[in-house]
Amino acid sequence: MDSTAKVMISRFSPLQCSFHLLLVCSFLIQSATGLARMYGQTSWGYHLGALFGGYDAARAVHIYVGLFMLCGLLLHAIYLLYKINWRHFPRSLFGPDSLIPRATDFKQFFQHIGWFLGLNRHPEFDRWGYWEKFDYWAVFWGMTIIGCTGLAMAYPYLSTRYMPGWGLNVAFWIHRIEAILAMGHLFIIHFFIAHLRRHNFPMDRAIFEGSADLEVVRDEKSAWIARLSRNAKLDEMLVSEVLPLKRYMAYLFGFAAVTAGLFLLIGALVNVGGISW
Numbered sequence: 001m002d003s004t005a006k007v008m009i010s011r012f013s014p015l016q017c018s019f020h021l022l023l024v025c026s027f028l029i030q031s032a033t034g035l036a037r038m039y040g041q042t043s044w045g046y047h048l049g050a051l052f053g054g055y056d057a058a059r060a061v062h063i064y065v066g067l068f069m070l071c072g073l074l075l076h077a078i079y080l081l082y083k084i085n086w087r088h089f090p091r092s093l094f095g096p097d098s099l100i101p102r103a104t105d106f107k108q109f110f111q112h113i114g115w116f117l118g119l120n121r122h123p124e125f126d127r128w129g130y131w132e133k134f135d136y137w138a139v140f141w142g143m144t145i146i147g148c149t150g151l152a153m154a155y156p157y158l159s160t161r162y163m164p165g166w167g168l169n170v171a172f173w174i175h176r177i178e179a180i181l182a183m184g185h186l187f188i189i190h191f192f193i194a195h196l197r198r199h200n201f202p203m204d205r206a207i208f209e210g211s212a213d214l215e216v217v218r219d220e221k222s223a224w225i226a227r228l229s230r231n232a233k234l235d236e237m238l239v240s241e242v243l244p245l246k247r248y249m250a251y252l253f254g255f256a257a258v259t260a261g262l263f264l265l266i267g268a269l270v271n272v273g274g275i276s277w
Helices: 014-038 043-050 055-083 103-116 130-154 166-196 214-220 222-230 244-270
Strands: 008-010 211-213
Touching (some): 008 214, 014 055, 014 166, 014 244, 043 244
């Protein structure tokens, strides 16, 4: 390894990076097409919908991309079942490499708040911080809720065979409220945590490149690095820096996604008075 290059540690596999890339693209399309219909009576919503062929075409795109996302969710669930260490099940579900929340995460959340206020030292995070686990499960269950309600509305004749007609009104409100919460969280909280913290500014490229600077990770996730060192697994996790072209592509895609998300967020807030409920 080049002595002048940064020492990097593997954070995500190529498959995990691919899952995230497809999720970003599909979520932005769903946000844009959904807002185009929600704001259809405003000039902003009209022009947003025109990007997809108009009001009705935006609905068709919304349905088909939604089906794509549900297929992706199913494939991800199969991937999770494959990754479980069944030999040590169910204990393996609650290990330090698991994304399932533990009591330690709640303790570190309050400890982190205390650190923000200068009341105690920085918590020693392991592989996943509490905010990363929250992000993961928020997306997982959010997609399930939005997907199920969206299917009910997309195919009303089929869904009303198994539910009363008024159930579609309930599904509509659940779908819309959950979508608003998801966009608000992603375009405000997730963007801030992922890109504006001092560890990551101006952008956290780990999910695009698959690796992160070892020293940065050691500073933020000291418990993970210490555990890998104790178990003599740190060296096998070290990788080379990605090629400059891949780094530039990560920046290009990341900034484009953030720009698109902020455009949708600001446009929705500015035109909130013209929303079609």
